Amino acid sequence: MPVPALPPFPDDVPTHPLLIIDYEQLKAGNPDEIDRLWGAATGLGFCLKNHGVQNEVDGMFEMGEATMKLPMGEKMKYEQGDEGTSFGYKAAGANAVDASGTLDTVEFINIAKDDAFAWPKTARRAYPPTVNERMDSTVVPFIKKSTEINTTLLNVFNAKLGLPDGELAKRHPDYEFSGSEARTIKNPKNMPKERTAIGAHTDFGSLSFLHNRLGGLQVLPPGVDEWQYVRPISGHAICNVGDALAVLSGGILHSNIHRVIPPPGAQANYERWSQVFFTRPGDSTILEPLSSLSPVVAEAAKNNTDKQLDTGGVTANEWFTRRIKNQRIKNRKGPETWEASRGTEQGRA
């Protein structure tokens, strides 16, 4: 399916620059590119070019369109539920976007990495036929390639953090269930300008690999009090460090606070589609700094005054379940439910 012609991202809105990293150079082990990645990952943030997943991303958008066009009754058969499981369909308005319980406006379909790797067997749950029909051609290749890219990035971070070889990868094994998933998101066109689509948050896991066609993603960098747009660049993926990696690294890597609002300018007249792959640690991984494995991490953890990095030693699965569950509007009792959904962004947004 051809990519639709869309109005350009406007020039008159505040934007946050990301460093462009060449994935082919990283894979080839180019030391300069590895240093640039490390500078960006511990600084402004980065996006990847030459990632080789664009065809699969376009295919995922096509899957998303076919899925969201299904009758609501059909989509609700695959709903994620209120118990803190993320996989499946999430209807618009099922989550809060803030402490006062304002409803979100996006619908999305989450597909577990465990199901893609087990396909044609089921590991975690069933999906709509629009997903199953595209598992072989699109979903499985998208998830496999995205996993490989995130593993390459994790291995670079592993070395730069002074960890013994493979320690981060070991915490993201293919044989253990995890919260890793693909997400295809739709925000309707012509939404009121200020209507938040996805509330301010940090990502829950280790790394997010995000593909945007239109603007609307905003970040709140440390020390800045105005939200900044991230300008989408065709064929480039935006990469986000999540809470799990922030904790494991003793705060050397930090998770960015971000949110989604309707696209700026003339782009607001179009549906906003985004595609993400979230790499999250294996369910049993304890979320605490890897201080015993690296003096670099130990030193950073010792000097880090950010209380939010102290998870109390919960597992990745506990962390993830708590955050998902308390976002659900059906579980809301009051502002405290939103507070209970927070991760390392607590107190920062």
Ligand SMILES: O=C(O)CCC(=O)C(=O)O
């Ligand atoms: O749609 C986007 O650009 C970002 C989505 C996002 O932040 C998320 O799903 O965690």
Ligand SMILES: [Fe+2]
């Ligand atoms: Fe996010």
